[in-house]
Amino acid sequence: MNRFQRVHPVDRTLARTERTWVPVTTVVALHTDLAFEAFYSSQRASVARALALTLHDSDLAADAADEAMARAFARWRTVQRLQNPSGWVYRVGLNWARSVLRRRNGPRRRVHDIDEQIIEVRDQQLHRALLRLDLDRRAVVVCRYFLGMTEDEIAQSLDIRPGTVKSRLHRALRHLEDQLGYTREEEG
Numbered sequence: 001m002n003r004f005q006r007v008h009p010v011d012r013t014l015a016r017t018e019r020t021w022v023p024v025t026t027v028v029a030l031h032t033d034l035a036f037e038a039f040y041s042s043q044r045a046s047v048a049r050a051l052a053l054t055l056h057d058s059d060l061a062a063d064a065a066d067e068a069m070a071r072a073f074a075r076w077r078t079v080q081r082l083q084n085p086s087g088w089v090y091r092v093g094l095n096w097a098r099s100v101l102r103r104r105n106g107p108r109r110r111v112h113d114i115d116e117q118i119i120e121v122r123d124q125q126l127h128r129a130l131l132r133l134d135l136d137r138r139a140v141v142v143c144r145y146f147l148g149m150t151e152d153e154i155a156q157s158l159d160i161r162p163g164t165v166k167s168r169l170h171r172a173l174r175h176l177e178d179q180l181g182y183t184r185e186e187e188g
Helices: 024-055 058-074 085-105 124-131 135-146 151-158 162-180
Strands: 004-007 020-023
Touching: 024 058, 024 085, 024 135, 058 085, 085 135, 085 151, 124 135, 124 162, 135 151, 135 162, 151 162
Parallel strands: none
Antiparallel strands: 004 020
């Protein structure tokens, strides 16, 4: 197959003739760039907020979101076909941040202050209770209640089994209930 395809120029003032020969790879790259740009514009902020809430570190979350978006761009042909590309970006960002934290501080780290405008958590008591969850459970809660993912989407995004999602979510919600002083009403 010829690697050149006849393409009509969008702006005739830039073209010498009415039609120009453009490499197919250039046309595909332009289409890919536009599709990724739309994805980036619509998803970057929500992924960064979810990472900030999960990691409790706004700066690390922003870096993780940028790193994950760069990796998504590099693999955009594959990533755009996924059922939940933003979930993939969230997982890549979370894994990258975990690596940074391991290199930086080992398994324990100091909790950083977080910019409340980024995460938009209005209930400070809930915010503090979320921080008491371990990172794995917090990630599941953030995906479910802040990103609005289903259990299956969470499982796919975090690369864990659906049963693991249910278990982590159940335990996390029990922990949050205990921390917030909620009691389950007796069914009867």
